[in-house]
Amino acid sequence: MTLILENAAIATVDADGTEHRSGHVVIDGDTITAVGAGRAGVAGDRVDLTGCLITPGLVNTHHHLYQWATRGLAADATLFEWLVHLYPIWKRLDAGITHAAATAGMARLALTGCTTVADHHYVFPHDSGDQIEALVAATNRIGVRAHLVRGSMDRGESDGGLPPDNLVETTEAALIGTEAAIHAHHDPAPGARIRIAAGPCSPFTVSEQLMRQAADLARRTGVRLHTHLAETLDEEEQCVAENGCTPAEYADKLGWLGDDVWLAHTVHLEDAAIRRLGATRTGSAHCPTSNGRLGTGIAPVRGLLDAGAPVGLGVDGAASNESGGLGEELHQALLQARQRGGPTALTVREALWMGTMGGARCLGRDGELGSIEPGKLADLAVWDLTGLRYAGIEDPVAALVLGTTPPVKRLLVGGRTVVEDGELRTDDETAIAGELAAASRRLR
Numbered sequence: 001m002t003l004i005l006e007n008a009a010i011a012t013v014d015a016d017g018t019e020h021r022s023g024h025v026v027i028d029g030d031t032i033t034a035v036g037a038g039r040a041g042v043a044g045d046r047v048d049l050t051g052c053l054i055t056p057g058l059v060n061t062h063h064h065l066y067q068w069a070t071r072g073l074a075a076d077a078t079l080f081e082w083l084v085h086l087y088p089i090w091k092r093l094d095a096g097i098t099h100a101a102a103t104a105g106m107a108r109l110a111l112t113g114c115t116t117v118a119d120h121h122y123v124f125p126h127d128s129g130d131q132i133e134a135l136v137a138a139t140n141r142i143g144v145r146a147h148l149v150r151g152s153m154d155r156g157e158s159d160g161g162l163p164p165d166n167l168v169e170t171t172e173a174a175l176i177g178t179e180a181a182i183h184a185h186h187d188p189a190p191g192a193r194i195r196i197a198a199g200p201c202s203p204f205t206v207s208e209q210l211m212r213q214a215a216d217l218a219r220r221t222g223v224r225l226h227t228h229l230a231e232t233l234d235e236e237e238q239c240v241a242e243n244g245c246t247p248a249e250y251a252d253k254l255g256w257l258g259d260d261v262w263l264a265h266t267v268h269l270e271d272a273a274i275r276r277l278g279a280t281r282t283g284s285a286h287c288p289t290s291n292g293r294l295g296t297g298i299a300p301v302r303g304l305l306d307a308g309a310p311v312g313l314g315v316d317g318a319a320s321n322e323s324g325g326l327g328e329e330l331h332q333a334l335l336q337a338r339q340r341g342g343p344t345a346l347t348v349r350e351a352l353w354m355g356t357m358g359g360a361r362c363l364g365r366d367g368e369l370g371s372i373e374p375g376k377l378a379d380l381a382v383w384d385l386t387g388l389r390y391a392g393i394e395d396p397v398a399a400l401v402l403g404t405t406p407p408v409k410r411l412l413v414g415g416r417t418v419v420e421d422g423e424l425r426t427d428d429e430t431a432i433a434g435e436l437a438a439a440s441r442r443l444r
C-alpha cells in the first residue's frame, strides 16, 4: 500500500537541511520512497496535511520508563537525595508495575512526537519477574521502536555505592542478565524495532569490574553501551576522591569512550573532555528538563556539537521530568543552550537536529532513522500547526521549537499509524491510565 502525505511543510533534516514549504512524502510499506516539493506524481492513499509540519519522528535517547509510576516525589531534592529517597520505593518494583509504567510512558512519548525510545532500566529487585520482557511487551503494545538498555547496579552502600545493598545485583548476575536480554531480544537486522544495549548505571552505583566486563560483553555481542556520566558535581567530587580523575577521564580509562557508546547527561565536562568525546565520537543524551528539575547544571551542548560529538535529546525518567514528553525537550534544549552560551549558542534547526538525527546517531541508527529521505524507515511526526497557538507563524520549525509542543496530527513508525488526530490508535489511553494509577498505588 502506498501512502502519500501531502500539502504539508517538510523539514527533512537531511545533510543539506532541505525543507519544503508545501511538499509530499511517499511511503511504501515501512520505507520512505520519495520526498519533495508540491504534489506527488504517483498513485496511492493521499492524506491532505494542509497547515501541518512533517519532521522525522523524534528520538528519545534516555529514559527510565519504570519511573512513570513514581512521579512528583522528592520534589526539591538534589540527585543523590532524590535517589536515596526513591531507592526503597523502587525496591518494590515488579514486572507488572514496569509494564504498566512503560506502556503509559511510551504512550505519552508517542503523543509528543517520539518514534524511538531508549529506555535505561537498571533496577532488578530479587523476584521481580522478567522486567525486560515487560518492556518488550509495552513496546509492542504501543508500537514505537525501542532500544532497551539492560542496566545494572552492583555497588551497594557497603562497597561505597549510593544504593542500599538489598537493591543491587552481584556483578555476575548483572552480566548474566544483560547477556540473556541480548540473546532473547536484540535484533541486529536493518529496520529492527527492538534492540538491546548494555548499561551499568553510573560510577557511584557500579563497580569498576562491572564497567569493564559490561564493555567487553557489549563488544563481543555487538550491542551498544550506555551509562550516566558527569551529571552532578557530587558525582565528580566522589570520582576524584576515589579514582583521582574526573568521570570523563574515568570512563576513558575503562574503555567507555567510543562511537558505540552514548552517555546520559554529560553536564560537567572540562574542555579536554569535550574534545575527547568529539574525537572518539562518543554520544551524549542531553536531558535539559531533568537537569533543570534536579538543578544539576547546563550541559555544554554547543561545545560538544562543535567538537563533532553526536548529541541527542532525552526526557530522562518521569520521576525527574514529570511531563514525560519529548517535544518540549527541543524547546528546553534551545533555552538552556542560550542561557549558557548567549543568543547564538543554538539555532532552532540545531535543536530539531538533536531531537532527530543527533539521537539517531547516538543509537547507531543514522543510516535508517533521523531524517526524511528515500530509503529511510518511515518514522515520521506530523505536527498540527492549524490551531490558535500556531496559526500564522511564518516559520513552522520555529513554531515547533519556540512554542509549546503542538498536537500530533499523525505519528508513523515504520509506516504504521500510532497516533492520529492527537489520539493513540494502537491502544486505549483511558485503560492505560487506569492500569498506571493502580500500579502506582501498589508500588507506593
Ligand SMILES: Nc1nc2[nH]c(O)nc2c(=O)[nH]1
Residues within 6 Å of the ligand: 064, 079, 083, 201, 202, 205, 228, 231, 290, 316, 317, 320
Ligand atoms: N537523572 C538520573 N540520574 C541518575 N543517576 C543514577 O545513578 N540513576 C539516575 C536516575 O534514575 N536519573
